[in-house]
Amino acid sequence: MKTVKVFKAKIFTASSVYRLTKKTDPLLESQIPKLHFKNMVIVGDDHNAKTVLHELKANWPQQKKLFIGFITKGNLPGNKEYSSYESLEKILIDYYIDEILIPGEMEYNTYINPRISSKDIDLILNAAKKMGIKVSLVYIRESTPSMLPIFIKKSRIILNMHLLNFANRGQLELFIKRALDIILSLAALILLSPLFLLIYLLVRITSKGPAFYFQYRGGLRGKPFRMYKFRSMVLHADEMQARLMALNEMKGNGFKLSNDPRITKIGKFIRKTSIDELPQFLNILRGEMTIVGPRPIVIPEIKKLQPYQHKRHAVKPGLTCIWQVSGRSQIDRYDDWMDLDVFYIDNYSLPFDLQLFVKTFPAILSGRGAK
Structure with a gap:
């Protein structure tokens, strides 16, 4: 599996505007009972993103993970837009995000997501790195590959590879x-x-x-x-x-x-x-x-x-x-x-x-x- 350089290959298409399409109340009172939960967002709202959410959601309560929303492109009615670098950082701060999941597919041992450009990946990585937020690549396989960390074992396997992980601790x-x-x-x-x-x-x-x-x-x-x-x-x-x-x-x-x-x-x-x-x-x-x-x-x-x-x-x-x-x-x-x-x-x-x-x-x- 390649590292950040994989994303800089020209295998992505444009998607430049990010926004939160589903939110939970970030008020103090609602956050206190969920202190020990990990708040996560998923990049995109395509089939891959929704499949990852579907496969993981049933198991997240046991893993103490909480889905906050999708970071995606487009102009859906009733959703606040976040179209700048500063706004992406605001999402990560206001919603206490612990981890960003980037769904994709594996082809010939190369991770790809044709809906996300390398420029936008850089935007996500730069914001996450600056604030010490974990970024993980997730993809689904019908069978269990060897020598890869299994995130969840069901009829389909979701694999989780950390692209950025802080603070250098195992x-x-x-x-x-x-x-x-x-x-x-x-x-x-x-x-x-x-x-x-x-x-x-x-x-x-x-x-x-x-x-x-x-x-x-x-x-x-x-x-x-x-x-x-x-x-x-x-x-x-x-x-x-x-x-x-x-x-x-x-x-x-x-x-x-x-x-x-x-x-x-x-x-x-x-x-x-x-x-x-x-x-x-x-x-x-x-x-x-x-x-x-x-x-x-x-x-x-x-x-x-x-x-x-x-x-x-x-x-x-x-x-x-x-x-x-x-x-x-x-x-x-x-x-x-x-x-x-x-x-x-x-x-x-x-x-x-x-x-x-x-x-x-x-x-x-x-x-x-x-x-």
Whole structure:
């Protein structure tokens, strides 16, 4: 099977306008129950595309996959058109797309799709690569070929070959990483339970309001999830932020303020030592976060990211990452923070994760960059 060069052969015909012909509600409430599902779109609405959807749909609930819609050409009534490069990126962002499926056929060991031009394939690949979205070629065979990954086994076989796959991690690495997440988070929740109780009591005694605070943050593919923390600020702190924006010290997107008046007395201590983040071990145990990965950002910030910065959502958010061991709040340019996250994605490995994990402890103990 050839790689991207296959698409650059002149075996495709023109199809230059892409749009979503079937949509699900992207509102926050509808996305929360589907956090662990993979949102997928299929390129085209021809026989190949519809056959792939038909063959896979019965099995997708078990595989936790959700069909969002077709990306296709033409002018069908009642459907919003996406006719530009920026609009294609908007689809991928707004619908939290995890994977793009490109249906086709196999002839003489060469993958072809006569309805999609090489120019349009390049458009899809460039948008997907920029944001770290997987692109897969899918085709149907009546019998099982040897030495190819079987995506589903029925009367007809659907084969799935990854054209782009981020972030350079295989299934074994993902399995090991998830196993470590479960073991470490479970151990932390048990061993640190006396500390949890102490902080719980201190927060309740020293300030009005609950001990725990939750906020919706962007998870894998930017899908919202409920992230937990010990409360370190006064009640209604989120509403007070608008009045403090003039004092914002973060250049670009985001918000940072030294000596933030919303922080409580006990809040200063638990933020400096990162104890306020410990409840996120529950998020890790639930599979919403991981030990090492880009820190989750608030939902409004996601919509303001530059396209390449969405690549940070190609993996689960983490409890610690490069930003945590590089000065944290000393980094006052938002784009610098995002660049560190993209660097992590591009250079991911289990040894790199271990290195960042080990460096987290001296960073916490020293309080360097904590606010």
